[in-house]
Amino acid sequence: MLTIPPEPSQCGIRSMKPAAFDYARPETLDAAIALLAxxxxxxxxxxxxQSLMPMLAFRLAAPRLLVDITRITDLNRVEVSPNGLxxxxxxxxxxxxxxxxxxxxxxxxxxxxxxxxxxxxRNRGTVGGSLAHAxxxxxxxGIAVTCDARIVIAGARGRRKITATEFFHGPLMTALDDxxxxxxxxxxxxxxxxxxxxEEFARRRGDFALAGVALFYDVDxxxxxxxxxxxxxxxxxxxxxxxxxxxxxxxxxxSEQLIHxxxxxxxxxxxxxxxxxxxxxxxxSLLGVLTERALARASGIPIAESA
Amino acid sequence: xxxxxxTAFVVNGKSAQADVEPRTTLAxxxxxxxKLTGTHIGCEHGVCGACTVLIDGEAVRACLTLAxxxxxxxxxxxxxxxxxxxxxxxxxxxAFRKHHALQCGFCTPGILTTAHALLSEExxxxxxxxxxxxxxxxxxxxxxxxxxxAVLEARAAYGGPAYQGGGHHR
Numbered sequence: 001m002l003t004i005p006p007e008p009s010q011c012g013i014r015s016m017k018p019a020a021f022d023y024a025r026p027e028t029l030d031a032a033i034a035l036l037a038x039x040x041x042x043x044x045x046x047x048x049x050q051s052l053m054p055m056l057a058f059r060l061a062a063p064r065l066l067v068d069i070t071r072i073t074d075l076n077r078v079e080v081s082p083n084g085l086x087x088x089x090x091x092x093x094x095x096x097x098x099x100x101x102x103x104x105x106x107x108x109x110x111x112x113x114x115x116x117x118x119x120x121x122r123n124r125g126t127v128g129g130s131l132a133h134a135x136x137x138x139x140x141x142g143i144a145v146t147c148d149a150r151i152v153i154a155g156a157r158g159r160r161k162i163t164a165t166e167f168f169h170g171p172l173m174t175a176l177d178d179x180x181x182x183x184x185x186x187x188x189x190x191x192x193x194x195x196x197x198x199e200e201f202a203r204r205r206g207d208f209a210l211a212g213v214a215l216f217y218d219v220d221x222x223x224x225x226x227x228x229x230x231x232x233x234x235x236x237x238x239x240x241x242x243x244x245x246x247x248x249x250x251x252x253x254x255s256e257q258l259i260h261x262x263x264x265x266x267x268x269x270x271x272x273x274x275x276x277x278x279x280x281x282x283x284x285s286l287l288g289v290l291t292e293r294a295l296a297r298a299s300g301i302p303i304a305e306s307a
Numbered sequence: 308x309x310x311x312x313x314t315a316f317v318v319n320g321k322s323a324q325a326d327v328e329p330r331t332t333l334a335x336x337x338x339x340x341x342k343l344t345g346t347h348i349g350c351e352h353g354v355c356g357a358c359t360v361l362i363d364g365e366a367v368r369a370c371l372t373l374a375x376x377x378x379x380x381x382x383x384x385x386x387x388x389x390x391x392x393x394x395x396x397x398x399x400x401x402a403f404r405k406h407h408a409l410q411c412g413f414c415t416p417g418i419l420t421t422a423h424a425l426l427s428e429e430x431x432x433x434x435x436x437x438x439x440x441x442x443x444x445x446x447x448x449x450x451x452x453x454x455x456x457a458v459l460e461a462r463a464a465y466g467g468p469a470y471q472g473g474g475h476h477r
Binding site: 016018020023025053054068117118120124204206 | 310312328331335351352353359365367368370372373375376378421425439440442443
């Protein structure tokens with residue numbers, strides 16, 4: 001005979017998905033850093049929690065202490081200056097999307113951020129959280145690498161700044177040491193005449209991209225490309241620059257033929273692994289198509305897609 | 308087991324408090340401690356949207372928010388939306404009924420709260436924007452057509468355009 005067990009709450013047991021942890025909510029950056037330093041690898045900072053909460057639910061992360069940094073008001077600033085755009089660690093996707101200064105100062109960032117996750121997640125997910133989580137398919141790490149951004153990190157021994165390329169070590173792995181906290185992302189100035197584009201493909205809106213391309217370049221009065229930066233997400237252990245594709249277009253006057261050549265160089269420059277979402281060969285082919293589309297959009301040159 | 312933390316918020320306009328373990332999600336706290344079972348829990352890792360509630364007017368996933376993080380905030384659940392009284396449905400619920408915008412109903416609380424947040428901020432949201440926002444709420448029954456139609460009709464009550472009707476059925 002089938003017996004129905006009582007509700008867990010009626011047995012005095014409450015099921016919980018995450019392992020137990022203690023919780024602290026410091027009001028200042030110094031207090032947060034002191035807590036993180038004291039507890040080392042047993043502590044983790046949490047802000048919006050949009051990456052960490054699923055990790056806790058799956059028990060892929062099981063810190064003894066969560067340090068909630070969301071009430072530290074110094075970390076939610078967006079600053080535009082001649083030195084570029086600075087985003088505090090607590091700036092949310094929603095804040096970037098709605099700030100006209102960001103649209104003006106860094107249209108490439110704004111376009112990329114439009115693709116991040118879903119409406120509800122965009123209301124909580126933060127700049128610092130996305131960088132610290134370091135998903136190889138995430139948009140902001142890709143923009144940071146493509147744009148030579150620097151990440152400002154605070155720890156018990158003071159502050160340090162490192163380039164985004166140095167920061168990302170592998171899937172979900174970064175240069176952050178125990179006890180350290182990301183405080184800001186600094187993007188260099190983005191001249192308004194610069195040509196740029198962002199393209200990604202995901203199966204459903206808000207999903208992580210199977211591949212994505214962020215690129216920009218400057219054009220001299222004779223129409224020649226310089227300063228080409230082409231970056232890719234979803235095709236490697238970290239977001240990467242595609243130096244071969246950059247070399248194809250630097251110093252040239254772009255044409256449809258060169259766009260096809262740059263796309264072929266982008267594909268040839270990566271070796272994505274097979275996974276449950278797509279084969280490596282598919283991602284490599286997709287990267288070429290997205291590079292073509294991005295260069296066509298940035299340059300205004302119509303192209304016949306080769307793939 | 309770690310200690311519990313006294314957590315206080317305003318839920319649907321009324322003060323509420325609960326003693327929760329820090330690892331308790333806001334979704335579990337609402338359902339178990341406050342007995343507000345209108346908030347549904349589907350995936351518990353931020354994919355399905357069924358647990359969507361509003362914190363200080365913004366739609367969030369209650370399974371990806373710790374109850375302790377909501378301390379001091381104003382929370383709105385599906386029970387707190389306008390017209391939760393079955394005798395006098397609010398504009399969203401009435402439009403959902405009219406357009407048959409639900410079948411099994413499991414996802415409906417999350418969709419209603421999401422749509423309420425959207426229309427409160429963007430009463431002129433068009434069908435494309437509504438679809439984009441509702442992409443964060445999984446519904447496996449309806450195919451979304453009737454949901455989008457219902458939200459389009461409800462816009463007028465939030466200060467948006469009058470409903471033209473029918474144009475978005477495909």
